[in-house]
Amino acid sequence: MNDFREYAGSRRAALRRTAYLLCGDWHLADDLVQDALAGLFVHWRRVRAGGDVEPYVRRMLVNGYLATHRRKWRREVATAELPEPAAADPHDDGTRDVLLRALAGLHPSQRAVVVLRYWEDLSVEQTAAALGCGTGNVKSQASRGLAHLREALARSGALEGEPA
Template sequence: MGQDSEPEFREWVTARRSQLRRTAYLLCGDWHLADDLVQEALTRAFAVWGRVTRTGQPDAYVRKILLNLYLDHRRRPARRESAWAELPDVTAAGGDVESLGERERVLAALRRVAPGQRAVLVLRFWEDLSVEQSAQALGVSTGNIKSQTSRGLEALRGALATYQEETP
């Protein structure tokens, strides 16, 4: 990337970073991991920014990088390990469901949906992409997007129903 492209990249990042961070959070359910995913996606985009801007769709290009990073992260078992100073109290975790608001219940339920289906749901209903745009972003067929959307919504409904049963 040339020096003359750096201000353009900075301007684009300033305008889009918070949206990318929210999308990453919806995908992974962890603000710290979301920050890491966005930073890595922006680093990779910066390296090829000249080519990205020639496509005329930098948002789609960086979103694709973000999705690939998230899905890659989910595939690697060692990255799913969490270090804890103290073991969490398992009995206390169930009691928190009562205090959750509607938004938190939906986010918690979304985290129970399989990663690929979650990616499709985030693209379709958070990013408001069409079936075709989602298929292009994930590199799959439109039929795959339709079936993953259907299965993902079914899984999300099931997770939400579980929360409703758990709350008095």
């Protein structure tokens, strides 16, 4: 299992960043990556022999993320008292917050399409395979998600030259 250790060690950080862009929470991203890699460990020999390790992990990661949205206990719960607000980052000009809100405003599957297409640089076919849907669906979701993000960023002025 040394090869698994080597693979996990080299890919963990990148997978964690993708997971964070999917869920917007570093702790949950750690959970998602650990879950996906633990699942890969179980089927490591078969998946490695098939030569499709990366698509397998990516699909497990996306499935784990979508599953967290299906679980009832993961959903937001209204409370009477607001939690303590995070301290403002002096280096943040607000773009980060705008982008996080814009991503959070996307449907989970739409968000997954945007992240896989424009962060992981996957093709339409690879994205469709990772999500288990058709290429037409990926194209339409990517187009709508991209428009949503650009609109949000343009409103905040983060994208120079983009129409408001």
